[in-house]
Amino acid sequence: MRINPDVSRVLHVDMTTGKAQILDFDSRARHMGGSGLAAALYEAYGTPSAPWDDPTEPIIFAIGPLTGLFPVMTKVVCGFRSPHTGQWTESHAGGRLGLSLRFAGYDALMITGRASALSALEVGSRSMQVHNVHYLRGRGVFGTGRELRRIGRHMSGHRSTMRIGPAGENGLSFACINVDSFRHFGRLGSGAVMGSKNLKGVVVTGDGAFELPGGDSKALNKLYKDSFMEVTSTSKMKKYHDLGTPENLEPLNELRALPWRNLQATSDPAISTVTGKYLAEEYLLRKAACAGCPVGCIHIANLRQQFGEDHEYLYKQVSYDYELIFAQGTMLGLSDPQDILPVLDETESCGLDSMTTGVALAWATEALAKGIISEEETLVPLQFGEVDGYLKALRLLTNAPNEFWHTLGRGGANAAAKKYGGEDFACVLGGQEMAGYATGEAYYVSHALGFRHSHLDSGGYSYDQSDKPKDAQKASDFLVSDERDRVIINSMVGCMFARKEYSLERMQECLHVAGFTALSDTLAQAGTDMQHLRWKLKFDTGFVPEEQTIPKRFMEVTNWKGQADPVYLQDLRNTYTNAIRTMAGAQGALE
Amino acid sequence: MKLLSAAHLDRCIGCHSCSLACARLVHKQFSWNTAGIRIKSAGGLSRGFEASICLGCDPAACASACPTDALSQRSGGGIKFKRDLCLQCGKCAKACPVEAIYLDSEHNPYVCVHCGRCISFCPHNCLELREVPDREPDRADDTSAHSTDSLSLPTSSADTEPPHAH
Numbered sequence: 053m054r055i056n057p058d059v060s061r062v063l064h065v066d067m068t069t070g071k072a073q074i075l076d077f078d079s080r081a082r083h084m085g086g087s088g089l090a091a092a093l094y095e096a097y098g099t100p101s102a103p104w105d106d107p108t109e110p111i112i113f114a115i116g117p118l119t120g121l122f123p124v125m126t127k128v129v130c131g132f133r134s135p136h137t138g139q140w141t142e143s144h145a146g147g148r149l150g151l152s153l154r155f156a157g158y159d160a161l162m163i164t165g166r167a168s169a170l171s172a173l174e175v176g177s178r179s180m181q182v183h184n185v186h187y188l189r190g191r192g193v194f195g196t197g198r199e200l201r202r203i204g205r206h207m208s209g210h211r212s213t214m215r216i217g218p219a220g221e222n223g224l225s226f227a228c229i230n231v232d233s234f235r236h237f238g239r240l241g242s243g244a245v246m247g248s249k250n251l252k253g254v255v256v257t258g259d260g261a262f263e264l265p266g267g268d269s270k271a272l273n274k275l276y277k278d279s280f281m282e283v284t285s286t287s288k289m290k291k292y293h294d295l296g297t298p299e300n301l302e303p304l305n306e307l308r309a310l311p312w313r314n315l316q317a318t319s320d321p322a323i324s325t326v327t328g329k330y331l332a333e334e335y336l337l338r339k340a341a342c343a344g345c346p347v348g349c350i351h352i353a354n355l356r357q358q359f360g361e362d363h364e365y366l367y368k369q370v371s372y373d374y375e376l377i378f379a380q381g382t383m384l385g386l387s388d389p390q391d392i393l394p395v396l397d398e399t400e401s402c403g404l405d406s407m408t409t410g411v412a413l414a415w416a417t418e419a420l421a422k423g424i425i426s427e428e429e430t431l432v433p434l435q436f437g438e439v440d441g442y443l444k445a446l447r448l449l450t451n452a453p454n455e456f457w458h459t460l461g462r463g464g465a466n467a468a469a470k471k472y473g474g475e476d477f478a479c480v481l482g483g484q485e486m487a488g489y490a491t492g493e494a495y496y497v498s499h500a501l502g503f504r505h506s507h508l509d510s511g512g513y514s515y516d517q518s519d520k521p522k523d524a525q526k527a528s529d530f531l532v533s534d535e536r537d538r539v540i541i542n543s544m545v546g547c548m549f550a551r552k553e554y555s556l557e558r559m560q561e562c563l564h565v566a567g568f569t570a571l572s573d574t575l576a577q578a579g580t581d582m583q584h585l586r587w588k589l590k591f592d593t594g595f596v597p598e599e600q601t602i603p604k605r606f607m608e609v610t611n612w613k614g615q616a617d618p619v620y621l622q623d624l625r626n627t628y629t630n631a632i633r634t635m636a637g638a639q640g641a642l643e
Numbered sequence: 644m645k646l647l648s649a650a651h652l653d654r655c656i657g658c659h660s661c662s663l664a665c666a667r668l669v670h671k672q673f674s675w676n677t678a679g680i681r682i683k684s685a686g687g688l689s690r691g692f693e694a695s696i697c698l699g700c701d702p703a704a705c706a707s708a709c710p711t712d713a714l715s716q717r718s719g720g721g722i723k724f725k726r727d728l729c730l731q732c733g734k735c736a737k738a739c740p741v742e743a744i745y746l747d748s749e750h751n752p753y754v755c756v757h758c759g760r761c762i763s764f765c766p767h768n769c770l771e772l773r774e775v776p777d778r779e780p781d782r783a784d785d786t787s788a789h790s791t792d793s794l795s796l797p798t799s800s801a802d803t804e805p806p807h808a809h
Contacts, residue, residue: 347658
């Protein structure tokens with residue numbers, strides 16, 4: 053196979069008919085790949101006025117021009133209409149999906165329609181088939197993965213298995229898509245979108261091969277080797293492959309910026325058993341990598357559990373990261389990994405987003421303690437630090453046996469607080485439950501108004517940790533410019549952990565030696581254009597920045613800087629709102 | 644005489660950098676399949692990884708099966724490959740007892756030539772070129788010839804021309 057440097061090759065599968073089409077989608081010089089490609093495809097094929105679960109609405113899995121060609125270029129962008137917000141959004145994941153799509157020969161897999169029976173989709177370089185998997189109805193993520201691995205078994209190791217759990221089938225607005233057991237399209241409900249298409253799983257087989265692109269193999273090999281040495285031999289990636297992202301737990305606790313017990317506290321001495329070091333020394337079983345990344349940041353804990361007398365034990369492998377430990381550890385008042393890991397494992401099996409689930413359950417716990425709701429609603433006692441209630445709550449959330457759990461599962465803490473009360477302490481910033489950074493104004497605004505309502509939209513949390521003056525214009529400019537840089541790397545599609553390695557100039561160099569010369573020349577402008585297009589699509593699908601809330605709880609938080617400054621926060625909010633409205637209305641220079 | 648060995652594969656994190664390096668540097672391709680070493684999961688990622696790699700048989704069943712001598716016995720173990728003689732019949736891959744030969748969509752075979760160029764791209768030092776001592780070739784009907792533990796092959800300055808090197 054040959055890579056076409058000018059257009060993206062897209063496999064469009066219609067689940068209603070079970071048929072597929074290959075599209076040559078023009079042009080890479082404008083849409084780049086990944087984030088930009090997903091947005092451009094939605095612009096061409098989506099219907100912003102339709103509801104998120106309209107069968108014609110696409111879910112798109114997009115890689116970029118550099119996927120697999122250079123180290124750490126391993127991620128996939130999933131573009132979809134969020135059931136949590138209704139708006140166009142993205143979630144990103146790694147695993148083997150990036151390279152599997154690459155070697156299947158597709159820059160993107162776009163899925164529309166709705167199958168008549170629960171189905172699994174199989175795609176490869178010479179294959180496309182829809183399998184009836186009605187027997188997997190209600191099956192958990194792990195069991196589903198085992199069954200789906202029967203598909204394409206001859207390509208074991210060179211394929212990727214995406215699947216949803218019962219949460220996705222049941223339409224929970226924060227159901228995730230599990231990728232290769234340990235990675236996820238976690239946030240904002242992509243799992244429910246798959247569920248709405250009656251799509252239980254997707255197996256992508258990377259069974260093709262390409263001529264080496266670009267025509268100058270020596271230059272490409274040298275650049276690959278230079279990048280490889282940078283990420284494996286220097287300190288740039290040490291934190292990710294050593295303790296991993298949980299390394300941040302201890303310093304953020306010291307800064308009084310780590311949320312505990314529904315953000316009622318930001319620091320706690322109990323941190324000693326949930327630090328990255330403690331987890332690594334006591335629980336780390338091994339590490340794994342996304343295909344194409346030599347860093348190996350996936351940390352997998354060994355959870356050993358006794359299930360019977362006479363020394364009867366089982367063991368489970370549970371992946372852990374900073375955000376998971378925050379959301380389903382400290383946020384729930386759990387500080388013993390022997391409690392936290394089973395919660396993560398059960399959440400995985402249900403197919404729920406760990407972060408949103410933890411924050412939603414933290415709200416429910418405080419609401420119960422305050423008498424806003426009772427056990428008539430929760431059905432089980434929820435109490436900070438008590439793991440048994442949370443383990444039961446995960447199944448209640450997934451299966452929605454009453455109105456309370458149904459509401460919490462479809463709209464999260466915001467929806468439940470609107471119905472029952474307790475909005476002041478629902479730790480939701482704008483459209484989504486918070487990430488684990490109680491750092492201050494820039495983070496609160498960037499999360500509440502950000503494109504993905506994520507700490508990953510821009511580095512607001514690190515801006516808060518710098519000694520920058522309270523200048524709303526400067527902070528807003530930083531959020532806009534940092535987002536633009538992230539849109540570009542998310543269009544290549546590189547891992548955000550490698551953003552220091554892949555500067556704009558380095559990405560242009562990579563594109564040039566790999567033969568994407570037109571895109572190399574337009575990259576900076578294409579990044580700006582796709583940033584603007586993403587905002588346009590978000591507004592077109594219902595986003596109103598003025599309606600996004602920053603609850604009172606965030607203003608009560610005291611961290612190392614004291615409390616948030618409401619005047620500065622409002623100023624920044626107004627300035628950033630103007631900035632994103634301007635971007636949404638801008639005309640692309642490359643159109 | 645040196646043979647590539649996945650001696651420490653229990654350290655493998657599944658990054659596939661070895662396969663990508665082999666395809667890129669030896670075969671001038673962008674692939675994780677068309678390579679002399681390929682990484683498989685042993686049953687989902689939770690089971691760890693296995694490497695598909697030539698064990699350096701002598702005699703090599705793949706060479707015996709080749710009807711045109713495109714694959715020929717490499718002195719000391721493994722094979723030499725001459726692409727222009729290959730019929731793309733695929734018999735070599737069928738003959739290999741450890742499924743170390745990959746056939747692309749046109750039935751071109753890809754097999755390790757023990758050049759060691761993948762080694763520096765393994766971040767966990769899973770791979771090494773091992774010097775193997777002199778010994779007589781195994782009898783073709785001696786199944787122990789295919790055991791990793793029994794590898795003990797004569798030293799030679801055998802040609803390491805890679806298949807598909809243009």
